[in-house]
Amino acid sequence: MGYLLHILILIGIYVILAESLNLIAGYAGLLSIAHAAFYGVGAYVAALLALNYAVPPWLTVPAAMVAAAAVGALVAWPALRVRDDYFVVATFAFQVIVFSVMNNWVALTSGPLGLPGIPRPDFFGLTVKSHGGFLLLTWLFAAGVVFVCWRLARAPFGRVLRALREDEVFAAALGKNVASFKVRVFAIGAAMAAVGGCLYAYYITFIDPTSFTVTESIFIISIVIVGGAGSLRGAALGAAVLVVLPEALRFVGLPSSVAANLRQIFYGLMLILFMVFRPQGLIGEFSFRRR
């Protein structure tokens, strides 16, 4: 039972990460592999505030969101100057920088040792401890994130994002401030990824830099691509599929050391197969393959 709840909690966290990245990559077409960096910034800000200053979660979460939004706006900056492949490389570099900071700024983050003993979140006297409690908490936040993404995608704001992924020049000719939209979508997406980071930190009670690596970023973008870029349901479905399917590997009797490696191969294979045979994802409307 605990195992099942654990999987459901993970799905909730990855729904948050995938939906927020979907806004950036799926709607605006900015293929970013820096999402684990925002996720990590959120986790570290919440953990450090809770550990060092006993700040309650209703303050750590907004603080983490603001910090990640600022970092997100910073990543968008190269997006204003470079496009397509170069942009992907720029976000990749950024991801590496954030990881290095987490890993090497030992005075702040304890480096590779990580931050253990993150206190259980306490909402006005109500402490969330059980799996059930975390499941409720995670899915509540996930529902909030999905709602925000849904409103944004349907609003004229979302229409401009979809225009950007197809033709920035046309959007600019119609008077849209392309740079401002890119910065805003990155800030919003990063802030929501930070929510996922906070939940992860509170749930596991321990974070270290290895949870926020490039591999994690690639995993999140895989969810978006497999589920369907530019589709809210696609990102949620992708999160469920990519979290659950590798778990099946546990039950075919492979030793855990083999299963862990197989999981990476499985993700890679899945990504390649989808890119080649179904670039629009399970239920998406848009593919990263050029027209």
Add this chain to the structure above:
Amino acid sequence: MLRVQNLSKSFDGTVALDGFSAEVREREVVGLVGPNGAGKTTLFNVVTGFLKPDAGEARYRGEAVTGEPPYRVARRGVARTFQELRLIYRMTVLENVLLAFPAQAGESATGAFVRWLEVSRRQRRNREEALALLAYVGLAEKAGELADELSFGQQKLLSLACCLATGGELLLLDEPVAGVAPGMVDKILGLITDLRGRGKTVVFIEHNFAAVTEVCDRVIFMDEGRKVAEGTPADIRDNPDVIESYLT
């Protein structure tokens, strides 16, 4: 309304604009003609902020627009179409027009959550206006189709509707009738003539001299980045420099 002075622009040694000056008055329909590589599209790109000139300046309603980013020039009221026909092809015809409306409350990220009454009222009004514009250009029945599914001529009409939706008063149209069926040419030219009655000023690039003669008040003939001649369509047609330019 638009005054450009001494505009120069070259690309890797190729001169596209060479001290070009011209003026466009309110409610005029001006044809910009000349051989390929004469600098016509470069002129549009410089005026709309997509290219920075090496020298000279453009003024729209008395204010300098050279050096401003394209979106600012567009917001001042200069709308344009592109020779290679830019649209959002995977959006519906209606959505393309809706995209073009300026200063939409719902385009701010917070607009999707707060002031939703104002936002939805605005969206409803934009929708009505967009449908009216589509009816005006004759695409009313196509509103729900993807822009990709339209014929080339219909796509040109749609790009015109998008220009109108921006509320721009100076329309720079890059080859609005090139490559479309004859029946469609008449329709587009009819619209251009009608736009003047709606208070718009039009400058358009065209190779088809018959089309230019039909709707233009004035024609500017360009070659090698310079203004070779300027006058009524009849003047230009009979101008010896123009004849020479086209023949050689």
